Structure formats: C-alpha cells, structure tokens
Amino acid sequence: MNQYGTAxxxxxxxxxxxxxxxxxxxxxxxxxxxxxxxxVKFENVxxxxxxxxxxDGLNLDLRSGETVALLGxxxxxxxxxxxxxxxxxxxxxxxxxxxxSDPYHAVKSGRVGAMxxxxxxxxxxxxxxxxxxxxxxxxxxxxxxxxxxxxxxxxFADQRVDRLSGGQTQxxxxxxxxxxxxxxxxxxEPTTAMDVETRRLFWESMKAEVAxxxxxxxxxxxLEEADQAADRILVINRGRxxxxxxxxxIKAKAGARRITFHLDQVDEQFLLGLPxxxxxxxxxxxxxxxxxxxxxxxxxxxxxxxxxxxxxxxxLGLEQAFLAITAEDDAAADGSAQAGETI
Amino acid sequence: MSGTLALxxxxxxxxxxxxxxxxxxxxxxxxxxxxxxxxxSTGYDVSFAAFYMVGMAAFGAFSGAFNNNTIRISQERKDGxxxxxxxTPLPASAYVVAKILASMVTTVPSIVIVFLLGHFYGDxxxxxxxxxxxxxxxxxxxxxxxxxAVALGYKLDPDSVQPVTIVVFFFFSIFGGLWxxxxxxxxxxxxxxxxxxxxxxxxxVIGHGTAAVGNVVGIGVWLVIFVALATFAVxxxxxxx
Numbered sequence: 001m002n003q004y005g006t007a008x009x010x011x012x013x014x015x016x017x018x019x020x021x022x023x024x025x026x027x028x029x030x031x032x033x034x035x036x037x038x039x040v041k042f043e044n045v046x047x048x049x050x051x052x053x054x055x056d057g058l059n060l061d062l063r064s065g066e067t068v069a070l071l072g073x074x075x076x077x078x079x080x081x082x083x084x085x086x087x088x089x090x091x092x093x094x095x096x097x098x099x100x101s102d103p104y105h106a107v108k109s110g111r112v113g114a115m116x117x118x119x120x121x122x123x124x125x126x127x128x129x130x131x132x133x134x135x136x137x138x139x140x141x142x143x144x145x146x147x148x149x150x151x152x153x154x155x156f157a158d159q160r161v162d163r164l165s166g167g168q169t170q171x172x173x174x175x176x177x178x179x180x181x182x183x184x185x186x187x188x189e190p191t192t193a194m195d196v197e198t199r200r201l202f203w204e205s206m207k208a209e210v211a212x213x214x215x216x217x218x219x220x221x222x223l224e225e226a227d228q229a230a231d232r233i234l235v236i237n238r239g240r241x242x243x244x245x246x247x248x249x250i251k252a253k254a255g256a257r258r259i260t261f262h263l264d265q266v267d268e269q270f271l272l273g274l275p276x277x278x279x280x281x282x283x284x285x286x287x288x289x290x291x292x293x294x295x296x297x298x299x300x301x302x303x304x305x306x307x308x309x310x311x312x313x314x315x316l317g318l319e320q321a322f323l324a325i326t327a328e329d330d331a332a333a334d335g336s337a338q339a340g341e342t343i
Numbered sequence: 344m345s346g347t348l349a350l351x352x353x354x355x356x357x358x359x360x361x362x363x364x365x366x367x368x369x370x371x372x373x374x375x376x377x378x379x380x381x382x383x384s385t386g387y388d389v390s391f392a393a394f395y396m397v398g399m400a401a402f403g404a405f406s407g408a409f410n411n412n413t414i415r416i417s418q419e420r421k422d423g424x425x426x427x428x429x430x431t432p433l434p435a436s437a438y439v440v441a442k443i444l445a446s447m448v449t450t451v452p453s454i455v456i457v458f459l460l461g462h463f464y465g466d467x468x469x470x471x472x473x474x475x476x477x478x479x480x481x482x483x484x485x486x487x488x489x490x491x492a493v494a495l496g497y498k499l500d501p502d503s504v505q506p507v508t509i510v511v512f513f514f515f516s517i518f519g520g521l522w523x524x525x526x527x528x529x530x531x532x533x534x535x536x537x538x539x540x541x542x543x544x545x546x547x548v549i550g551h552g553t554a555a556v557g558n559v560v561g562i563g564v565w566l567v568i569f570v571a572l573a574t575f576a577v578x579x580x581x582x583x584x
Contacts, residue, residue, distance in 0.1 A: 088582070108432050110432040122419070123357075124361065136349050137346045137433050138432060173427070
C-alpha cells in the first residue's frame with residue numbers, strides 16, 4: 001500500500017486560526033457582553049509545567065450568544081485552558097479577559113457558571129440543600145425548583161449527595177453551573193458518565209439555556225457532540241489552536257470527502273497533482289482519495305480522459321476530519337513519537 | 344460575607360448530623376469526666392474535678408476543631424469540592440473562614456456541657472466571671488487548632504492525613520496535660536504546647552484569679568504560627584486545589 005499526504009489543508013487551517021483575531025468584532029468595546037463583543041479573550045496564553053507546554057500560545061475569543069466546542073484529544077490542553085479561564089490556574093504568560101475584566105473578578109461577579117470534571121460536591125447534605133446553598137451565593141439566583149427540573153435532578157432532590165450514581169452526580173454538578181443567571185456557561189466534558197438517553201436530555205436542557213441568549217463554551221472529545229451542539233468548533237492539540245470554524249468548515253478543512261474508484265494503469269504522480277487532494281492511497285487498481293473539494297478532484301480525473309469504474313464519493317464525519325487535523329499536527333510537531341498516542 | 348455565613352451554616356448542619364463528630368466532641372469528654380472526674384486529688388493546685396473539667400472541655404473542643412477538620416478538608420480538597428466553591432461568587436477565603444467559624448460554633452456546646460457537668464457532678468464552684476474566662480480561653484484555643492487543621496488538611500492527602508492527625512492529636516493531648524496534670528521533666532517539656540498553656544491559664548484563673556503572662560503570650564504566638572502555616576498551605580496549593 002502506498003500512502004501520500006499533503007499537509008497543506010492543515011497548515012492553512014492553523015494559519016487561519018491564529019489570524020482569527022483580525023476578524024470584525026475584535027477591538028470593539030466589549031464591556032456589556034452584547035452584540036459581537038468578545039465575552040472571553042485569550043491573548044497568546046501559555047501554561048507550562050516545567051518543560052511540558054500544556055497550553056502554548058493560545059489565541060481565541062468568544063462572542064456573546066455563541067455555542068462553542070473546544071475539541072481536542074486527551075491532554076490537548078482543554079482542561080488547563082478552562083482552568084485558567086476560571087481563575088483556578090494562572091497562565092505562565094499571556095492574558096485572559098472575561099467580560100473585559102480579569103478571570104477572578106469575572107467569576108466572583110457571578111457572570112459565569114461552570115462545571116468542571118474535577119469539581120466535587122459537599123457530602124452529607126441532600127441534593128436540594130446543596131443546590132439551595134450554591135444558588136444563594138449568586139447575585140442573580142434562578143428559582144431552585146427550576147434549576148432542579150432543568151438539570152433533571154428533581155426526582156432525587158431529597159437524596160444525599162454522597163449516595164448518588166456517577167451520572168446523577170454529574171447532573172447535580174450541572175445544576176450548580178446553571179443555578180444563577182450567568183451570561184457565560186463553561187462546561188468541561190459535561191456528558192462524561194452519562195448514558196445516551198441522559199446525554200440527549202442534557203443537550204435539550206442546555207439548548208434551553210442557550211436560547212435565553214447565554215454564551216456556552218464546552219470542552220469535549222466526543223466529536224459527534226461538538227458537531228451537533230456547537231455552532232463553532234475550536235480544535236486544539238498540544239496546547240495550540242489548530243482550527244476555528246463551523247462544523248462544516250472544520251470538515252472541509254481536513255478534506256472531509258473521500259472518493260474511491262478502480263482504475264487500470266494508475267499514474268500516482270498524476271493523481272497527486274489533482275486539485276483539492278489531501279491524501280492519496282493506492283492499492284493496485286484501487287484508488288482512495290481524501291479531498292477538500294470532491295467535485296474539483298473528480299472533474300480533474302475525468303478531464304484527463306480517465307474513465308474510473310465504481311466511483312463512490314462519501315462525506316467523512318467530523319471524527320475523521322478531527323483525526324486528520326490532529327494527526328498531521330502531531331506528525332509535523334516532532335516526527336512520529338507521539339503521533340500514535342493521541343489518536 | 345453573607346455567602347460565607349451561608350456556607351458556615353451548611354457546615355454546622357453537616358456536623359450536627361455527624362455521629363463520629365458528636366462522639367469525639369461531646370460523648371467522649373462526658374464519659375471520661377463521669378469515670379475519672381471525682382478523684383480525690385489535685386491538679387495544678389486546684390481540685391482534680393476542676394482541673395479535669397477544663398482538661399476535658401479543651402479535649403472535646405480540640406478534637407472537634409482539629410481531628411474532624413484535617414480529614415474533611417483533605418478529603419474535600421481531593422474530591423474537588425473546594426474547587427467547585429472557587430467557581431462560585433464566594434470569595435477565595437470563604438471555605439477556610441466557614442470551616443473555622445463552624446468549628447468555633449460547634450465547640451461551644453461541648454465546652455458548655457462539660458462545664459455544666461463539672462458544676463453539678465464534679466462540685467466545682469467559682470464566681471461567674473471565672474466560668475466565662477475559662478470558657479473563652481478554651482474557645483480561643485479552638486481557633487488555634489482549627490488553623491492547624493487547615494494547614495494539614497490543605498497540605499496532606501487523605502491517606503497520610505489520618506496518621507498525622509492521630510500523632511499530632513495524641514502529642515498535644517498528652518504533652519499538653521489534657522488527661523492528667525504534668526509534673527517534673529514532662530511539665531518542663533509540655534509547657535511549650537498550646538494545650539498546656541490553655542489548661543494552665545484556666546486552672547490559674549480558677550485557683551487564684553490570675554494567669555501567667557508567659558502562657559497568654561504563648562497562646563498568641565501559637566495562633567500566629569498556625570494561622571501563618573494555614574495561610575501558606577492554602578496559598579501554596581492554590582493551583583492544585
């Protein structure tokens with residue numbers, strides 16, 4: 001089997017990601033958190049643990065009302081980024097702003113509701129007591145019964161917190177994130193430990209929250225989830241932003257369609273020169289092409305006078321797009337050593 | 344501040360439901376007093392009943408503020424509850440302040456119960472102001488150990504905090520003379536412990552209405568040391584909590 005790849009698609013996506021800050025909306029006043037003003041802004045943010053660069057020069061901004069997925073493999077720097085955003089950790093360098101102020105004061109102002117993977121609950125109290133306690137800490141509290149219902153925990157509100165299942169615990173943590181009228185909700189892998197049905201219910205109630213005009217930022221490595229729930233995806237790997245766009249754009253960037261056909265007398269050099277080609281695999285007379293524009297690639301084949309048989313064009317899911325982006329980044333970063341483990 | 348008070352209130356209602364806590368802070372001192380309180384001897388020049396009353400009240404308050412807090416703080420740090428609180432509008436210090444407030448409130452009953460026992464069962468009689476001064480001295484001592492508990496709870500993980508707590512607890516109980524009055528070389532050594540200083544201040548007040556300046560200053564120094572340790576522990580673990 002021969003395999004050829006061009007990293008051009010990915011290199012371009014990386015470039016456009018860092019160029020994002022130049023788009024309209026940047027530089028306008030953002031104190032109010034309305035319109036296109038950034039709710040969150042990362043300016044060249046890095047977090048190093050010794051020689052490990054958990055986050056490495058991250059630039060991004062979120063605008064009001066967006067639902068944004070922070071997508072990346074384990075160890076990509078998602079949790080560290082969210083920790084810094086929520087003032088739990090300090091960046092080694094760079095600057096983070098939330099609602100035009102520093103993260104600590106933004107969190108203390110009650111404008112952010114957050115749920116972390118590492119967040120725990122107070123034991124020995126009932127669910128209702130805990131939700132009531134945290135709700136009362138908010139400057140603008142939601143009605144407690146509404147929070148219980150939205151988080152789907154009203155049925156076990158009188159049970160003790162330390163006697164819940166993993167999925168139930170997760171929902172209580174979610175309740176704590178939405179119990180105040182926050183403008184920004186931050187969720188770190190919110191649906192871990194949830195079954196399929198609970199996950200569906202979770203995103204339904206989440207959509208109700210967002211419909212009220214809230215901004216949502218969530219980290220996930222469930223690609224399907226990012227695809228379905230987010231209207232913007234930030235792909236991060238090795239602490240850097242690799243791609244920034246709508247789910248459709250992300251798919252397109254990585255060459256998100258695959259063309260396969262049979263062809264007698266394959267000329268690999270010719271095929272490599274086809275327009276929009278991202279990746280090529282040839283097995284005797286079987287050709288598989290990954291492309292960012294299937295029409296252009298296929299016309300190129302036909303225009304050369306070739307008549308392939310059994311042509312199939314399939315769309316790749318976000319998963320393949322994501323894997324393609326991060327895998328090529330890993331390969332480019334330092335050869336092969338870590339390329340396998342992140343997939 | 345109202346948020347911190349709300350958290351302290353929640354902590355207190357948790358403690359009230361905790362049987363282990365009630366056993367150590369109230370049941371054990373009461374039981375010990377009923378068994379040993381009526382010995383016909385003296386301790387630090389006051390009747391044994393009076394000495395043992397302040398000793399057991401300090402013992403209950405000490406274990407309530409210390410034993411219980413070290414383990415809980417360490418566990419809650421590991422579970423991520425402290426982290427969760429940091430995501431709320433509560434000020435960063437709220438968790439520690441609420442823990443200490445809750446300890447200060449919940450040790451009041453154990454001091455009061457042992458004092459009532461001392462009066463009615465142990466036949467301890469003295470003017471009302473001496474009762475108040477003794478109770479206050481023990482109560483402030485609680486603060487010292489609540490601060491030490493914060494330092495250990497933040498610095499040690501749940502597995503190692505348990506044995507360390509037991510060692511520290513027995514050290515300050517025995518060398519502080521909470522269970523029996525110290526004398527000779529043991530007293531020379533024990534004089535430096537905050538537990539000894541608290542018991543000595545209270546027995547001095549019961550005996551002749553004054554307290555040695557050295558002991559009062561000693562309590563102040565311990566308070567400063569433990570609060571500094573607690574502050575250092577909280578600050579240095581800020582990124583891992």
